[in-house]
Amino acid sequence: MQRRVFLAVSIFLMVLVIAGCQKGSSNTIRVGLIAELTGDMPAVGASCKNAAQMAVKEVNDAGGIEIAGKKYKMELFAEDSAGRPDQAASSAQKLITQQEVTAIIGPNASSNAIPASEIAESSKVILITPWSTNPKTTLDSKTGVPKKFVFRAAFIDPFQGRVLAKFAIGTLKAAKAAVLYDVASDYNKGIAEFFKTTFEENGGKVVAFESYTTNDKDFSAQLTKIKNASPDVIFLPNYYNEVPLQIQQAHRLGIKTPFLGADAWGSQELIKLCGKDCEGYYFSTHYSAESAAPAATKFIQAYNTAYGKTPDDVAALTYDSFGLLRQALGGLSKLDRQSLRDAISKITGYEGVTGKMQFKEGSGDPIKSAVILQIKDGKFVWFANAQP
Amino acid sequence: MIYLLQQALNALQLGSIYALIALGYTMVYGILSMINFAHGDFFMVGAFLCFIVATFMQLPFLPALLISMAGVALLGVIVERVAYKPLRQAPRVSAIITALGVGIFLENFTLALSPYPKHVPTIIENTTISLGGLTMSSLQTIIIVLSIVMMTVLHFIVQHTKVGMAMRAISWDKNVAPLMGVPVNHIISITFALGSGLGGVAGMLYSMAYPVIDPYMGIIVGWKAFISAVVGGIGNIRGAMLGGYILGSVEVLVAAFLPSTYRDFVAFSLLLVLLIFRPYGIFGKPRTQKV
Numbered sequence: 173m174q175r176r177v178f179l180a181v182s183i184f185l186m187v188l189v190i191a192g193c194q195k196g197s198s199n200t201i202r203v204g205l206i207a208e209l210t211g212d213m214p215a216v217g218a219s220c221k222n223a224a225q226m227a228v229k230e231v232n233d234a235g236g237i238e239i240a241g242k243k244y245k246m247e248l249f250a251e252d253s254a255g256r257p258d259q260a261a262s263s264a265q266k267l268i269t270q271q272e273v274t275a276i277i278g279p280n281a282s283s284n285a286i287p288a289s290e291i292a293e294s295s296k297v298i299l300i301t302p303w304s305t306n307p308k309t310t311l312d313s314k315t316g317v318p319k320k321f322v323f324r325a326a327f328i329d330p331f332q333g334r335v336l337a338k339f340a341i342g343t344l345k346a347a348k349a350a351v352l353y354d355v356a357s358d359y360n361k362g363i364a365e366f367f368k369t370t371f372e373e374n375g376g377k378v379v380a381f382e383s384y385t386t387n388d389k390d391f392s393a394q395l396t397k398i399k400n401a402s403p404d405v406i407f408l409p410n411y412y413n414e415v416p417l418q419i420q421q422a423h424r425l426g427i428k429t430p431f432l433g434a435d436a437w438g439s440q441e442l443i444k445l446c447g448k449d450c451e452g453y454y455f456s457t458h459y460s461a462e463s464a465a466p467a468a469t470k471f472i473q474a475y476n477t478a479y480g481k482t483p484d485d486v487a488a489l490t491y492d493s494f495g496l497l498r499q500a501l502g503g504l505s506k507l508d509r510q511s512l513r514d515a516i517s518k519i520t521g522y523e524g525v526t527g528k529m530q531f532k533e534g535s536g537d538p539i540k541s542a543v544i545l546q547i548k549d550g551k552f553v554w555f556a557n558a559q560p
Numbered sequence: 561m562i563y564l565l566q567q568a569l570n571a572l573q574l575g576s577i578y579a580l581i582a583l584g585y586t587m588v589y590g591i592l593s594m595i596n597f598a599h600g601d602f603f604m605v606g607a608f609l610c611f612i613v614a615t616f617m618q619l620p621f622l623p624a625l626l627i628s629m630a631g632v633a634l635l636g637v638i639v640e641r642v643a644y645k646p647l648r649q650a651p652r653v654s655a656i657i658t659a660l661g662v663g664i665f666l667e668n669f670t671l672a673l674s675p676y677p678k679h680v681p682t683i684i685e686n687t688t689i690s691l692g693g694l695t696m697s698s699l700q701t702i703i704i705v706l707s708i709v710m711m712t713v714l715h716f717i718v719q720h721t722k723v724g725m726a727m728r729a730i731s732w733d734k735n736v737a738p739l740m741g742v743p744v745n746h747i748i749s750i751t752f753a754l755g756s757g758l759g760g761v762a763g764m765l766y767s768m769a770y771p772v773i774d775p776y777m778g779i780i781v782g783w784k785a786f787i788s789a790v791v792g793g794i795g796n797i798r799g800a801m802l803g804g805y806i807l808g809s810v811e812v813l814v815a816a817f818l819p820s821t822y823r824d825f826v827a828f829s830l831l832l833v834l835l836i837f838r839p840y841g842i843f844g845k846p847r848t849q850k851v
Contacts, residue, residue: 202565210671211776212677212774214675214676214677215676262831295606355821382815382820383820384820384823385824387776387779389766389770389781390590390770392570392573392812393567393571393811393812393813393815393816394565394820395628396567396816397815397820400563413677413772413774414772416771416772417772422769424688424695424697424699425566426688445771445772446679447679
């Protein structure tokens with residue numbers, strides 16, 4: 173018995189010692205990363221972490237960043253949000269108080285980014301979310317004014333909803349649309365509503381507006397209802413791990429209507445999980461690896477050699493988030509959280525992998541263009557550009 | 561009318577799966593008066609076994625079914641022996657906490673192997689039959705028919721065999737049954753094997769109907785099946801089957817005729833009301849406890 177207690181205590185102490193060894197030297201810029209490494213959407217977290225490690229390595233290989241005549245290396249502290257809002261918030265808390273990071277990149281899913289951004293804002297630490305598109309991420313929940321410390325690299329959902337609604341009416345010639353969305357997730361709910369509003373403003377009619385909750389696997393009741401309303405297009409603003417189930421079940425119910433999606437479709441996992449069922453459908457996203465700007469090809473090639481796959485939108489946006497951070501850090505006269513915030517808020521334009529971003533004074537949301545991709549022979553193929 | 565029939569079919573499919581899982585909860589409760597909260601994760605293991613068998617061995621439907629069933633039945637027996645048996649005399653809370661622990665262990669074990677959701681390949685050719693607007697897939701038919709067959713077999717075992725008689729005896733009085741020569745440990749293992757095996761079948765069928773699976777898939781479905789078992793009267797086998805179909809129908813019908821946002825809210829409110837009037841479930845009988 174005594175030996176066991178001794179063993180348990182010594183293991184515990186060892187863990188403490190290992191955990192306590194993380195404080196780095198003062199010659200580093202400490203950057204936190206919150207990614208969805210486990211949970212519902214591990215592919216998002218993996219892309220985010222890959223791109224982050226690449227961005228940090230690039231900075232350090234170039235000798236670091238010079239601030240006030242002193243070279244600083246960048247050090248990355250990655251935390252897993254497990255795709256859960258509560259864990260995203262506690263990760264943010266941990267990075268800020270224990271690791272004392274200067275800035276945080278992530279989380280990606282809006283449901284995670286919103287609570288994490290609240291923590292960052294109240295602790296006055298910069299948070300740049302690569303992939304979150306819900307407007308609430310950068311707005312104060314009480315007053316509705318923009319948060320001072322929260323920025324993002326992605327476009328926002330009112331814009332994406334408008335792009336998709338116009339695409340459905342203009343290109344797909346749809347007069348009646350149906351929507352099936354996850355009512356328990358900020359991202360899905362937000363974009364479903366923006367789509368509905370703009371689709372109806374442009375003369376279309378939303379004949380079915382159905383919802384489910386996260387982790388549901390059976391959509392047969394809602395899909396039967398949608399089938400009964402005979403829409404011209406079905407909009408699924410849901411994550412890549414749920415969309416395949418929805419489309420497969422729809423096909424099994426004999427639904428032949430085309431499907432339309434948003435940026436949460438843009439993972440190669442979608443094709444793996446969906447197989448032939450997703451062939452020919454469209455979705456909007458942040459960038460297309462094949463039509464990217466010349467500046468982007470360097471990143472795409474480097475990512476490809478490092479990880480053996482084409483970077484998806486999350487990877488590209490994470491890289492751009494680090495780009496923004498790097499640009500702001502480069503112009504600093506001293507390294508602290510407040511002057512970093514001032515430097516980022518002064519950036520008005522940034523040319524990234526995902527295209528040109530413009531920031532308006534006082535807002536953390538970039539104005540940038542979107543692309544529409546089509547799924548063809550198991551690949552994402554560029555279809556159209558949509559300007560802001 | 562066609563619309564209603566289509567929704568009824570959907571309800572039947574969902575209800576069959578809930579009923580199969582609910583049986584596992586109810587059998588263990590009936591014999592040990594313990595709620596096996598890891599049962600939802602047994603169901604998940606069944607789905608992953610099906611995935612492994614279908615992806616790496618490319619076996620057809622029937623062997624896949626048998627392997628999932630046998631694998632999860634074995635898992636159930638082992639878990640009972642290792643985790644629950646030492647606690648049989650301990651306070652009931654300890655057993656429940658252990659069950660939760662086993663569940664979390666199974667989830668994280670699967671998660672550690674690979675966190676990515678998995679796609680289960682189709683192992684039976686899926687054809688859809690259209691009958692005057694009513695669409696029915698072969699998969700749907702298999703799920704409904706197979707579930708009903710399984711439940712009939714179980715009913716036969718429990719009501720008309722010696723093992724079943726022993727189960728009912730233990731359920732009736734745990735202390736007197738061994739005095740009458742009933743091998744308690746043996747029968748408890750068989751109960752776990754049967755209950756978990758059905759959970760494995762449910763997992764396998766579920767992974768074919770909803771072919772994207774992940775380590776957490778068992779949690780919500782497990783809860784719902786547990787609720788089905790309670791609604792039907794926990795400990796009662798016919799109750800678990802009926803409860804599964806009731807919950808499946810309520811969920812589908814609410815989504816079909818009310819805004820789908822209210823589905824869980826309305827469905828579970830209805831079940832709460834039902835429990836107010838029948839606190840022991842539909843087939844449940846109040847148990848008096850001697851002090």
